[in-house]
Amino acid sequence: MTFLEKLMQIDRRWIYLAIGLAVIIPTIWPFDVPVTVSPEVRKIYDFVDEMEAGEYLFVCIDYDPSSMAELNPMAIAIINQAFQKDLKLLFVTLSQFGPGLVEQITSGLAEDHNKVRGEDYIFLGYRPYPAIVIMAMGVDFRVPFPVDYYGTPLDEQPIMDGIKNFDDVKGVIEITSGSTADFWLIYGNGRYGFPLAIGITGVMSANFYQYLSSGQLFGIIPGVKGAAEYEKLVGYPGEGMAQMAYQVIAHTVIILFIIMSNVAYFATRKKRQQMGGGT
């Protein structure tokens, strides 16, 4: 068996080893990756940037810890930008593991920016059945959430003075790893017509570009790269920028493997055909 034939049937453990080593390299020798900002990310940044202090931004954290490495950086970058601009933030989660993540993110960032819960931001909490919750919030935030996540009635919190439903928020940013983006598009943007943008895992992003073209979304932050772009715009280099090094190395290794696989495939094709092994 020639080298190329062996390459065609390489043991998957060698691929695992290569990927393992690839993600260790940036840990030992960290390096910066130049990031080009894409228009779909810039639109979200510009939208938040053009908001006036005191205006309301609705942020939905709809992901689990399994996706936090990819989605936390963009959530943090958006919240940093919003707190810097003194915007009022309303948080909600439609993912069952979301509450812990929102508490983790908001408590730290609020302390960094000297923001007070109930005055500058509020975490409404978690409710099951995303479509129902979105439609109920469209009537009044108090319908699905009479009290916030910590048990304080919404009407006792200064941030909720004079605010009823999506008509009173400037826009909604949905950060998700699941199907909740569809619910926000259909039952949120479709029914109540508020401006909607999403931050989403890289692997899912291709499914949502159609909504960008149709105007149902005004922006998309796709995966770690999108997060790194947003961090660059906000001026807070964080986990997104750091993870780009890992992503670049891992993708390079995968691309090299694909090239190797095809070289081996074409080089051994004639021999396989002669042996009656098909294409």
Added chain:
Amino acid sequence: MKREIPILLVGITGFAMLIQYFIPTGWSEFIFTYSQDWVIVIGILAMPLGIWSLVKANVSKLKVPGERFYSAVLLAGFLIMVLTCLKRENLEMGSLHMDMFTYVLVPIQATIFSLLAFFIASAAYRAFRARSVLATILLLTAFIVMLRFLPLGPISTLNLKAVSWILSVPNMAVNRAIMMGIGLGATATAIKIILGIERTYMGHD
């Protein structure tokens, strides 16, 4: 009557919810909000059933030597997470509940999900081969889209334009076709359920 009453209830509710969507008045909003409350109440009532089922299945597994350990871990984790969040103040950072979430659940989920990278690499090695014209198109498209993550200097701008076109034109066309198919299928199924033609959701007698 065992089948007729549920079919009638589904039909009336389905029609009512369909009609209220197009009538933006006070009473339709009331019906909508009221029915939403009912959905949430029904969902909450289903939760104890799920918990009971989970506990029952795992308590019975405690007697099976090979599976005893895993069931014990599951039951212990379940009880600890429930008992540590009985008070609202335990939901804030620094509480035992949040420590369990941060130092146990988060690493577990992150670890399991990160294994995906290895499987994707292995699958890409075997799947992305130019075996036919269609496979070659798929390969080239994936190649171009993947290259956007790499810093390629002056080529990056050109590559970004190509990726933008792929995502906004062919990708959009295919996705819209799929979504329209799903939408039409869902509408047809919903109409069949409302009219009582589709009855499999009630199970078998």
